[in-house]
Amino acid sequence: MTASSRPASLHATQQDVAAAAGVSRGLVSLALKGGGRMSPQTRRRILDAAARLDYHPNAAAAELAARQSRRLAVVVPYLDNPFFGLLLRALRRRARQAGYTLVALVSDLGEDLESSTIDDVLSLRPAGLILPGTSMTATELRDLGRRVRLCVIDRSLPESADIATVRLDEADAARLTVEHLTSQGYTRLTFLSPAARLRETILGERVEECRKAAARAGVGLTEVSADAGVGAAIAQALEVGTGPLGLIAYNDLLAIDAIAAGWGTDSASPTSSESPPTTTPPWPRASNCA
Incomplete structure (x- = not known):
């Protein structure tokens, strides 16, 4: 043959x-x-x-025989956000430097799909699992951490010493965001949340920290959701109060959609040279997360 x-x-x-x-x-x-x-x-x-x-x-068979995996798995919630693409490239580079192969899967933020995707990952018996933007509860993550070496990005897990976490300081990011907007003369603020199917567990904490920062600055903050579209959410925000409105988007992807809505277009490319720049707090760079 x-x-x-x-x-x-x-x-x-x-x-x-x-x-x-x-x-x-x-x-x-x-x-x-x-x-x-x-x-x-x-x-x-x-x-x-x-x-x-x-x-x-057969690498899988060799790893099984040696009882030592050289594969790392990462499950991202979706690929629409450019950050996850940058994160995957950074993780792949770091994994390769350490002698590991990176296996990437997408859960689309569906609870059932995320669970089945993680089951698929566990069947590969990876050396470790990385979860950025997961919708799993703290209890579920702790249980998962007992089955595989786990690193969670953008989440806090008190009393989970065995689970590595990488995240930004939400309070400091909120303070910087509000200070920037108020220094530009905005007297009312609105937090733009993603549609329900795209919400991550960290959303509640991010909104709350922005509320606290706005209160300390003496300005009001309302929250609108993009469930009916970003344009409708912005129109709703404009109906509340008077004065210049400062918009705080949950992430850069929503900020880009907000710019597109302001222009009356369907979408805006994250790399478009014609798009006005957004102001983003110093979130951890993808390379730092890796």
Whole structure:
């Protein structure tokens, strides 16, 4: 059998190589690792058979045999937000530097889908799991942390010493945001929350810290949701009170949508050179999270 005659769904095994070379599977294993005592002719026959069959080592089987995984998994809530793309690239680079392979999956922020996706991840027996923007409860995360080494991004988990967390200081970010807006002359503030299906657990804390910062600055803050669209949410905010309105978006993706709504367009590209810049507090960079 050659690589071209073998069904695409079948991968050559060491047993296939052994049969083609007329040797034992154990000798094939030694030859492919560059070891073992054998004649140069036998080694060459094994390597030629492996090349002819397009043999590639089964990393999963090797990890299972060694009982040591070199794979890290990350489950992101969605890919619409450019931050997650940057995060995945940074994580992949750091993982590779440490000798690991990164496996990325998307949950679309659906509780059932997130749960099944994590089950899929656990079946891979990864060395660790990274969860940015998860909708899981603290109890669920603690239970998960007992099954796999876990790192959670943008969440606080009190009394969970075994779970690594990476997050920003929400209170300080809120203070900087409110100070910036009030210094620009805005006398009323509105927090723009994402639609219900896109809400992350950290939303409540972020809104509350912005409320506290606004109260300390002596300005009011209302909250509107993008359930009916960003344009409708902004129109609702404009109906409350008078004076210049400062908008605090939950994330950059919502801020970009708000700019598009202000222009009367359907969408705005995050990389568009024509888009006016947004002001973002110093959130941790994706490379720092990695």
